[in-house]
């Protein structure tokens with residue numbers, strides 16, 4: 001009669017339990033036999049030329065495998081980067097909701113026509129929001145002064161982008 005998967009697993013478990021010491025000794029023997037990582041390292045240090053040849057042989061013989069592994073790594077990384085970007089985009093959008101809202105409201109309700117820049121008195125072509133929470137309170141301003149103001153904001157950790165134009 002054929003064994004079921006459970007029966008095989010059960011048997012293996014029982015065997016492992018009954019032969020704990022034996023398995024432990026086998027594992028130690030395996031470690032000492034020269035296949036352990038530290039042994040490999042020591043061997044590589046003693047035989048740099050052989051190690052080099054081994055490496056190049058390995059990459060020759062496993063070219064396809066290496067290629068696939070590399071590609072898998074690339075895909076995994078890509079996924080992580082995409083996920084991160086998505087997360088940051090969301091945070092950015094949330095932070096900017098207030099700002100975008102102020103910008104849109106001002107654009108619709110406040111015309112710039114025939115105004116002069118508050119700072120240099122040149123013709124104004126942009127709106128600046130001293131406070132995004134008060135969307136209809138704007139300063140009329142030229143693009144040069146606007147840039148200057150926002151680079152000052154940047155130094156204080158604020159936005160680099162003109163708030164409204």
Ligand SMILES: [Zn+2]
Nearest residue numbers: 128129162163
């Ligand atoms: Zn501004």
Ligand SMILES: [Zn+2]
Nearest residue numbers: 117120142145
């Ligand atoms: Zn100006």
